[in-house]
Amino acid sequence: MALDRVIKGDLVLPGKLAENGWVGIKDGLVADIGQGEAPEAAEVTDHSGCLVFPGIVDGQTHAGSIAGFKGLQDLTRSGIAGGVTTIVDMPFDEPDPVWSRDLLDAKIDVANAVAHGDVALYGSVKKQVETDQIASLAEGGVCAFKMSTYESNPHRFPRIPHHEMARAFSAIAETGLTVAVHNEDQEVVDDAIARFKGAQQMGVNVHHPSRPPLAELLANAIILEMGAQTGVRAHIVHSSLARGFDMARQYRDQGFQATCETCIHYLVFDEDDVLERGARGKVNPPIRPDQKDAIWERIEVGDAAFVSSDHCSWPLERKPDDNIFKAAPGAPGIECMLPAMITSAEARGHGAVLVAQMMCEGPARHFGLWPRKGGIEVGADADFAVVARETYRHDDATLHCEMASWSPYDGMEFTGRVSETWLRGMKVFDGTEVLNTPGDGRFIRPV
Structure with missing residues (x-):
C-alpha cells in the first residue's frame, strides 16, 4: 500500500x-x-x-454563549492552535438552546460551514420536557444531553424541575446516550448569594463561599440517584470537588452507570490563584481551596471519565472585578488546555499516556466517538x-x-x-x- x-x-x-x-x-x-x-x-x-498525541477531544465547550452558532468558527480555530481537533459543544447557545431537531439541524449546517475542527454536539430539553424531541435529537446525531439543576437564565440556561428531569432521564435512557447535568443546587446558592449581597460583600473572595460545596454535593446526589432510578448513564459534568468522583464511583460499585469529569482549571489552579486573577478566575462551580491535589488523586486511581476545558469566550468587559456576582462565569481555555495538562501531570510524575487517557481516549469513548477519534489506531x-x-x-x-x-x-x-x-x-x-x-x-x- x-x-x-x-x-x-x-x-x-x-x-x-x-x-x-x-x-x-x-x-x-x-x-x-x-x-x-x-x-x-x-x-x-x-x-x-x-x-x-492523537488529536485532543475537548468534551466541554461553549461556542454559542456570545455569538450563537457562528461562535463555532472562532472557538474551533483556537482549538486547532491548541491541538484540539474535535470539540463536543454544549447546547446553551444564544439565543436558543439546542432543544429541538430544527435547531440541531441549523447548528449542524453552521458547523459544517464555519468550523476549523470537527464538532460533536450536545442536545438539551425544555422545562416542560418534550420526549419526542429527545428521540429526534438522538436520531439527528447528538452524542449526549445536557441540563441543569441551577437556573442562570430562565430561557437559555434553565433549571429543569425534578419531575421533568426524571421524565427526560427516562427518555434519554432509551436512546443509550449520556445525560450530563450542571451540578449546583438552586436554593443553597441563591440563599448564600443573597446573604453576601445583603452584607455588601461582592469581591472575588466570596465567590467560593457563595456557591458552597454543599450546593454541588446535593445536586450530585439528585443526578446520580435519578440516573440509578431511570437506568440512564448519568454524568457529573464538572466536579470541583474530589467527593464528586467518590459519589460516582459508589454508584458504579452498585452496578449503575455513573461518571464524573473535571476541567483543566480545577487541576491547575486553587482559590489563591482565583484571588490573584479576580473575575478572570470565576467559573461555576468555583475553583475551591484544597481540592486540586485531591482531584488529581481521583484521576490517578481511574475515577475520572475525562478532563475538559469548559471554554467560554467571554470578552473582558463581562468580567468586572468590583462585583463578582455580575461577572460572567467561565473563561477561555481550549488553546492552553493541553500544555497546562502536560505541565501539571509532569509535576506529579506522570507522562503523556495519562494525558491522552484524559483528553483523547476518555472523552472519545464517553461520547461514542471511539475508535474514529481519540486514539492513534489503524482506521x-x-x-x-x-x-x-x-x-x-x-x-x-x-x-x-x-x-x-x-x-x-x-x-x-x-x-x-x-x-x-x-x-x-x-x-x-x-x-x-x-x-x-x-x-x-x-x-x-x-x-
Whole structure:
C-alpha cells in the first residue's frame, strides 16, 4: 500500500508510549503504525523527539454563549492552535438552546460551514420536557444531553424541575446516550448569594463561599440517584470537588452507570490563584481551596471519565472585578488546555499516556466517538497534536481566539508546546498560524 504521508515521533498510543515511532496516513486515515525504520511514503514529516498525541477531544465547550452558532468558527480555530481537533459543544447557545431537531439541524449546517475542527454536539430539553424531541435529537446525531439543576437564565440556561428531569432521564435512557447535568443546587446558592449581597460583600473572595460545596454535593446526589432510578448513564459534568468522583464511583460499585469529569482549571489552579486573577478566575462551580491535589488523586486511581476545558469566550468587559456576582462565569481555555495538562501531570510524575487517557481516549469513548477519534489506531481519523518538549512562558498575545483574546493562563510556564496540529491527514497548524479554512471541520455523530 502506497502511503500518502508518514509522521515520525514518539507516538502516544493507548496505554503506552512508542518512542521512535511512525504513523502512516492514507486518505485521511491512520493506515499503519510502527517503530524504528518507517516505510516509504509520498511525504515524510519528521518530529523525532517530539510527542505525537492523537488529536485532543475537548468534551466541554461553549461556542454559542456570545455569538450563537457562528461562535463555532472562532472557538474551533483556537482549538486547532491548541491541538484540539474535535470539540463536543454544549447546547446553551444564544439565543436558543439546542432543544429541538430544527435547531440541531441549523447548528449542524453552521458547523459544517464555519468550523476549523470537527464538532460533536450536545442536545438539551425544555422545562416542560418534550420526549419526542429527545428521540429526534438522538436520531439527528447528538452524542449526549445536557441540563441543569441551577437556573442562570430562565430561557437559555434553565433549571429543569425534578419531575421533568426524571421524565427526560427516562427518555434519554432509551436512546443509550449520556445525560450530563450542571451540578449546583438552586436554593443553597441563591440563599448564600443573597446573604453576601445583603452584607455588601461582592469581591472575588466570596465567590467560593457563595456557591458552597454543599450546593454541588446535593445536586450530585439528585443526578446520580435519578440516573440509578431511570437506568440512564448519568454524568457529573464538572466536579470541583474530589467527593464528586467518590459519589460516582459508589454508584458504579452498585452496578449503575455513573461518571464524573473535571476541567483543566480545577487541576491547575486553587482559590489563591482565583484571588490573584479576580473575575478572570470565576467559573461555576468555583475553583475551591484544597481540592486540586485531591482531584488529581481521583484521576490517578481511574475515577475520572475525562478532563475538559469548559471554554467560554467571554470578552473582558463581562468580567468586572468590583462585583463578582455580575461577572460572567467561565473563561477561555481550549488553546492552553493541553500544555497546562502536560505541565501539571509532569509535576506529579506522570507522562503523556495519562494525558491522552484524559483528553483523547476518555472523552472519545464517553461520547461514542471511539475508535474514529481519540486514539492513534489503524482506521482512525489521522488527527494529531504534535508537542515539542520545551519550556516556555505562555503569552495571551499569541492566542487565536479573537472573541476573547485573554485567558487565566497568561504568564504561566508550560513544559510542552503545541508545534503542529493535523486533521484527517492535513496539517492545520504550524506552531504559529492556523492553516486551514472555515468549513474544513465537520459535524460528527457517535459511531
